[in-house]
Amino acid sequence: MPRKLSASTILTRAYQRQMKAFTRQVTRQATQAGKRVAKQVQRAAEERTRPPPGPGDWLAGMALGPAGARRYHLYRPPGPRAPNERLPLLVMLHGCGQTGRDFAVATRMNRLADRHGFLVLYPEQDRLANAQGCWNWFDTRTGRAAAEAATVLAAVDQACTLYGADPARVAVAGLSAGASLAALLAAAHPSRFVAVAMAAGVGPGAAHSTATGLSAMRGRRPLHLEVTGALPPLLVLQGSADSVVSPACGEAVAQAWATVSQAMPGPVQARRRGQRLPMEVVEFRRRGALQVMLVRVLGLGHAWSGGAARPYSDPQGPDASAMVWSFVHRAFRAAAQPARA
Numbered sequence: 586m587p588r589k590l591s592a593s594t595i596l597t598r599a600y601q602r603q604m605k606a607f608t609r610q611v612t613r614q615a616t617q618a619g620k621r622v623a624k625q626v627q628r629a630a631e632e633r634t635r636p637p638p639g640p641g642d643w644l645a646g647m648a649l650g651p652a653g654a655r656r657y658h659l660y661r662p663p664g665p666r667a668p669n670e671r672l673p674l675l676v677m678l679h680g681c682g683q684t685g686r687d688f689a690v691a692t693r694m695n696r697l698a699d700r701h702g703f704l705v706l707y708p709e710q711d712r713l714a715n716a717q718g719c720w721n722w723f724d725t726r727t728g729r730a731a732a733e734a735a736t737v738l739a740a741v742d743q744a745c746t747l748y749g750a751d752p753a754r755v756a757v758a759g760l761s762a763g764a765s766l767a768a769l770l771a772a773a774h775p776s777r778f779v780a781v782a783m784a785a786g787v788g789p790g791a792a793h794s795t796a797t798g799l800s801a802m803r804g805r806r807p808l809h810l811e812v813t814g815a816l817p818p819l820l821v822l823q824g825s826a827d828s829v830v831s832p833a834c835g836e837a838v839a840q841a842w843a844t845v846s847q848a849m850p851g852p853v854q855a856r857r858r859g860q861r862l863p864m865e866v867v868e869f870r871r872r873g874a875l876q877v878m879l880v881r882v883l884g885l886g887h888a889w890s891g892g893a894a895r896p897y898s899d900p901q902g903p904d905a906s907a908m909v910w911s912f913v914h915r916a917f918r919a920a921a922q923p924a925r926a
Contacts, residue, residue: 648736671751675706676755678763685708689707692898703917723787723798723801757770758909761887767782768783780817780819782912783820790810791808802834808841816846818877828887839879865883880903
């Protein structure tokens with residue numbers, strides 16, 4: 586006859602069966618979770634390498650300069666061109682936490698390039714140079730800021746040599762750290778750019794290290810604008826509710842740029858387009874020529890105004906990309922006119 590099991594043995598075997606079932610369930614859940622994570626990582630990697638929307642060419646490249654190697658992408662709009670035709674070039678410098686592709690998708694600048702026929706260059710910061718992907722605009726003491734600016738210029742040179750960009754019609758724009766580097770580029774190399782646009786950035790000469798950079802972003806440090814020639818026209822876009830870069834920074838760089846350019850401010854103009862956030866515009870002119878335009882977007886935080894619904898982009902704001910294009914197009918048109926005798 587079968588041996589009678591003790592109560593402790595029965596409990597032990599029941600416990601073992603429960604543990605085996607629990608282990609199988611946990612293993613199955615962990616496997617499913619691992620597959621979900623793997624799919625998310627794969628989708629993120631695919632999105633990073635997938636060209637942004639647009640019928641044109643999304644061309645990858647690498648520029649070598651004093652800061653080392655930096656990747657870039659160049660967007661070339663479709664359409665027939667005349668032999669040896671050179672297109673104007675807009676350099677777009679992303680902010681912290683972004684890639685060049687992120688900035689292209691958020692700003693939708695490539696749509697304007699399709700419509701108006703210009704090239705768009707998206708240099709990209711290396712995470713080994715800055716863990717957050719920020720351009721080191723503030724690090725002038727060690728020379729990293731100047732080195733990164735020179736490396737961006739190397740990417741511009743490649744765009745002119747390899748893809749037919751017009752070196753006489755180059756403009757630069759950026760967001761946050763990219764805006765600060767854009768202003769630094771234009772101030773240090775004014776002959777290379779016909780216009781510059783900065784959104785939520787800090788003007789040149791306000792910082793020389795990480796600590797002073799943080800202080801400058803709060804609007805607590807004065808600008809020391811040192812230039813080597815006539816400054817190109819400047820567009821400043823600044824949100825009144827920006828908690829990362831103080832609105833005082835936009836005011837300061839606009840005034841400093843205007844002072845060096847000997848431009849005087851006009852009246853404050855209140856503007857609003859449809860249901861988008863309202864803005865206040867001040868134009869600084871010298872002998873009738875627009876030198877600086879300051880646009881305060883009321884209620885805008887630290888974001889690209891009017892962009893796609895992405896991080897660091899606010900669809901509720903007025904269209905910053907359209908304003909940037911309108912501003913630089915004026916400079917491109919002037920640069921394309923023959924010089925007067």
